Amino acid sequence: MRLHPGAYRGIGALRATAESHADPQPAPAWIAVGRDGSDVVAVRLAADGAELSRVQVSARDFAAFVAAEPETRWVWSDTPAWHPGLLSASVRVARAHDLRLCHAILRDSALVEDDRGLRAAREWDAAPSVEDVSATLFDLEEIGAAGPPDDIDAALAEFARQRAAVDASKDPGRLRLLLAAESAGALIAVEMRIAGLPWDAAEHERLLTEILGARPAAGGMPVRMQELAEEVRIELRDPAASLDSQPKLLRSLHRAGVLAESTSRWELARYEHPAISPLIQYKRLARLYTANGWSWLAEWVRDGRFRPVYVPAGVVTGRWASSGGGALQIPRNLRPAVKADPGWALVVADVAQLEPRVLxxxxxxxxxxxxxxxxxxxxxxxxxxxxxxxxxxxxxxxxxxxxxxxxxxxxxxxxxxxxxxxxxxxxxxxxxxxxxxxxxxxxxxxxxxxxxxxxxxxxxxxxxxxxxxxxxxxxxxxxxxxxxxxxxxxxxxTAAEWALAWLADLRTRLAAMPPVEAERGAPASGRVFATRPHLAFFLHDEIIVHTPAERADEVAVAVREAAASAARLLFGDFPVDFPLDLRIAQTAAKD
DNA sequence: CCGAGCTGCGCG
DNA sequence: AAAGCGCGCAGCTCGG
Structure with missing residues (x-):
């Protein structure tokens, strides 16, 4: 399984990072950063990893320091611990190397010949840093404990271990590509949370009322759900039947002659009984009510944005997970609530049958x-x-x-x-x-x-x-x-790797597009993203870009070109298509 | 009262 | 129509 020899051609940021120090051309510099109290220590590294220079920068000067180095590849402990602060200062880095994520890959990779050093460095097995400090007092202890080490010595030592592991590996090219893609994904995950997914709360409420009935006054159940529950109880001839407790519901069903072994939808559907249809309806509505009802809306949508926490490589396969808000489970019938700001548009694209194509x-x-x-x-x-x-x-x-x-x-x-x-x-x-x-x-x-x-x-x-x-x-x-x-x-x-390459390439293309005037911006997307197209959502094989309307066609081209680049980057000239279903629209509703 | 475990269901 | 992969979350039950 050799990587296609042409695989590294023409891919911009990913390529530059992937080729790293093996590139005979003068490559952009690596700068490793670590914290020292409230200061940041930055160490410039030569291509062979030797330390060239070291400076100490105050926290307030750090963003300006980074902004002055647009081509630099930043080596840092953990992207959520570094990137948000830069973004809030309107500084966006082109490339990073996320030591925590790369550690996890190299520690387990079968391509790495000698993983003993990496395995011994247990402090890098940490969970990701939690940067959102809107937490309760109770949570603060966890925040203190979370994240890998963030001092410069730890970063330099770990980076040296990782470079040695890659250089001595069975396939440095592949691993460099993977580490670059993983790190780019870490940047994007933070950026998407800050930009948020444009969410029309009024449309969401309209849909809830349409489907569930009027909102309960105080703690009660929506009207339509109450009606369905009543209908079920009548048909079961069981006025006290509980629909929300699986064991109790099962007993009620048994008494009514429905001898189902579980209360799951597909099993209930096999039985002929007048209570079944309203029960299935009730369960469908109850799901929407508890998972994405008014409480969800109040908790997760602010300023017209849904901002979930994406967790890159949260799944062992390398897929992303999410934490909070159920970002990976937005039900189809709420997608009309995903709505572009006025004067903006959504470019929604997914890959048709990604996994078999990857296979x-x-x-x-x-x-x-x-x-x-x-x-x-x-x-x-x-x-x-x-x-x-x-x-x-x-x-x-x-x-x-x-x-x-x-x-x-x-x-x-x-x-x-x-x-x-x-x-x-x-x-x-x-x-x-x-x-x-x-x-x-x-x-x-x-x-x-x-x-x-x-x-x-x-x-x-x-x-x-x-x-x-x-x-x-x-x-x-x-x-x-x-x-x-x-x-x-x-x-x-491998599908997750393809998707990361797609995302990373698209990020670079979007960042290169000229901004629109500030008065036509989308301020809720954050300072860095308010005036230019930006990624707003990612789910395994689907992306949503939020863009000024007049750039939508250009963005659509970029999305397609990024997919083609991802295919070439991973699989070279092997003739397999990754066609996109792509549409430009105001909402993300599926047809 | 809290947390673990289970069930069911949303997404790919 | 529901076997086979990967998740997160809500609500319930039950044990401590």
Missing amino acids: AAMSGDAALARAARGQDLYAGIVDSGAVATRAEAKVAILGAMYGATTGDSGRLLPALRRTYPRAMALVDEAARVGQQGGVVSTWLGRTSPATSEGWREVQGAAAEPDASAADEARARRRAADRGRFTRNFVVQG
Whole structure:
């Protein structure tokens, strides 16, 4: 699995960071920073890592110091601990190296030959810093404890370890690319929280009232929910039936002759009973009410912006997680509330079927890549004759990536194996390795966690001569679970890398666009972003850019070019498309 | 009263 | 129609 030789051409910031000190051209400088009381110590580093100079800057002068070094690559402990302060001073760095995130990658990467130094540096296994101090007194202790070390000596020592690990690794090029993309993502995560997602609270309330009925006066349930609950109780002939407690509801259903084993929607739907339909409706509304109702709106939307905390690499596969506000779960029916400011527009884009396309590319499966040539990969699979319908193609591909063994999906896998042997071999091999306790890696070298002690104990117990049938069954089950995890890891993780490259490249393109006049700005987006297009949302394979309306077409081009760059950066000239569904609109409503 | 664990459901 | 991956969050139950 060599990286395509052309992979580093033409990609701006990512490329510059990725090539780093191996580049024969004079590269932009590295400057590592650390805190010393309220001052900042900045150390300029030569290409070989030697210290060139050291200065001490007061906190108030730090932003100006950074602003004077536009080409510099800043090496810092943890992006949330450094970037917000610069942004609030209207300074935006082009490139950074996030020591905490890069530590986690290199510590576990199978490409790193000797990870002993990194493993010993346990202080870098810290959780990310929490920079928002609008916290309660109770939370403050946690904030003090959070984050990796932020002094200059720790930063320099860790940076030296990381460079040595990369230089001695099996594939420095890939790892540099991954570290650059990860660090760019860390910048973007902070920037998107500060800019926020433009959110029309009035439209949100209108939708709530339309769906749930009038807002309760004090602590009560919305009207429509009350009505549905009443209807359920009447149909169950159980005036006291509780709809919000799973065990109680189950007992009520049983008394009414509905012998469901759970109260989940798909199971209830199988029963014929007049209480079922209003109950399912009630549950749908209750979900909206509790997860994204008026309380959510009051807590999370300020000044027309939803500002979640994004957590880069919060998922082991490298996907982002989020903390607070459920940013990764905004329900489709609330998307009309995502609305551009007056005079501004949204550019909403997502990649159609990102994961199977990534699988085609990383496995070098030309047949799957051919099926992926058009806008709809599933239609392409039908055309290849592997399966009969688009629905089958979808369930088969998902099953291949998730490790389905039964049902429609499992039944279709043999056909998929015949038609796409290389793609299937890649995921099957990932599953085999994981099942046997090994680790697997993404395209750029992020590696799955080692087995846990508990997992190894279960496997060990089953291997004993006196192991019971139950021991063996448990071990087989746990091994299969892990196989499905590693099978999915390589695809989900590589898709996350593609998305990071897309984001990073787009960020650079947007930053290069000329600003609009201040009076046409969007002040709620923050000083740095108020007058120019900026990323406002990211979710695995989807981005939303908030832009002055007259720049929307230009932004759309940039979004497409960034996707093409990401594909080239990861997979070189391998012929696989990553087509975007892209629209320019006032709202993010899905059609 | 608090926290862990479970269930169910939203997103990809 | 609901098996197979990854999450976060709300509400409930139950044990301490």
